[in-house]
Amino acid sequence: MHFLDLILKKRNRGRLTPEEIDYFISGYVMGNIPDYQVSAMLMAIWFCGLDTEETAHLTFAMRDSGDTIDLAGIRGTTIDKHSTGGVADTTTLIVAPLVAACGLKVAKMSGRGLGHTGGTLDKLESIPGFSTEIDMDLFQDLVSRNGLCVMGQTAELVPADKLLYALRDVTGTVDNISLIAASIMSKKLALGSDIIVLDVKTGNGAFMPETSEAVKLAQAMVAIGKSAGRKIQALVTDMNQPLGDAVGNALEVAHALEILQGRSDGDLKTVSLSLAARLLVAAGIEPDEAMAVARLNRELDSGNALETLARMVEAQGGDPRVCEDLTLLPKADRIIEVKSAQTGFISRIHTNEVGVCALLLGAGRERKDDAVDPAVGIRTAVRLGDPVSKGDLLASFHVNNTRHLDEAMARFTNALEIGPSAPEPNPLIYNTIV
Ligand code: URA
Secondary structure, three states, X not given: OXXXXXXXXHHOOOOOOHHHHHHHHHHHHOOOOOHHHHHHHHHHHHHHOOOHHHHHHHHHHHHOOOEOEOOOOXXXXXXXXXXXXXXXXXXXXHHHHHHHHOOOEXXXXXXXXXXXXXXXXXXXXXXXXXXXXXXXXXXXXXXXXXXXXXXXXXXXXXXXXHHHHXXXXXXXXXXXXXXXXXXXXXXXXXXXXXXXXXXXXXXXXXXXXXXXXXXXXXXXXXXXXXXXXXXXXXXXXXXXXXOOOEEOHHHHHHHHHHHHOOOOOOHHHHHXXXXXXXXXXXOOOOOOHHHHHHHHHHXXXXXXXXXXXXXXXXXXXXXXXXXXXXXXXXXXXXXXXXEOOOOEEEEEEOHHHHHHHHHXXXXXXXXXXXXXXXXXEEEEOOOOOOEEOOOOEEEEEEXXXXXXHHHHHHHHHHHEEEEOOOOOOOOOEEEEEO
């Protein structure tokens, strides 16, 4: 086989066979196919597409490029959840302890934040002492004993994705549904969870702003999961405003804890309950979504979900007292209030800009090896459609380093459009793909 022939085949709208896709992926990971040829293949795929079978096979070849993790030793039903990323999107910290409190086993490998979206590892590491650097034996042991554990992705997991993603990033080939679906699903499938729930975000703070494209991505990922024999479903959810009220690592942990303590409601809680309910129904723990939501509310009211999270925090070296006492989380030196200069209604929120403002305060990273400040970020005080008067509080900025503060304040003020009337509300959940 010659890789040039495969590039030409795809460029001419041909269909790659499973053997050809295996040759592509294993050849690239072994260093036998140069970056410039793989770049040409990625661009041919970007223009000519992959069909459902090719996409599934690309995913399997990527999954098999490194270690896969067998969770069969864990007694019970193992689950995984994945969000395509958004702003104030802290669902893992709520869904994981909720479903673990109901008896499911949450074996979660998470990522760090990049750009305007946050990452679960950074959020958890804002808890004093908490470590996500755990070896595989301890990971499996903690999932078995406590029902949940969150660790960072190991270097040996899906090396093909690391190489391909770096190349896609610099060749204008990130935004292709088949390539995104294969990238995400290869990592999900490398971890052998029984049930997967995906939260595909749509809107101006999402990776896929157009709902029709987000639905296609969700459908592609569900199809791949099913062809691998997994129980999988996806929700397509709104990201036209930050999901929760906090953007920034310790602030997001605090908001998740307020929800687990029963002290906060809102969209973050609603989406978390929907994702968790889907998992309970898929696992056969509850017969339908309404019963599942009722059960989840009982786990919240009894404090069981909060205690489950506290067990995980303690097992991973963190201070479990934070679950009761939020003042133990890192705090910024200053809190600066941002007030409205106009009277009207919040008519549009440029969500990705809100994420960028938190990044400018130091909550996120532009480059992979940038350090994050766990304490800083933004606590928003308004949501789409809220009436505001001149002088009303729009947000509180939690600040340590003032280097980019003026820019962040100016961008935040522009990110919140104030108009004469409230906009039509967006659905919170657009679609469910099963
Ligand atoms: N997230 C991933 O893991 N891969 C992509 O291609 C896009 C988003």
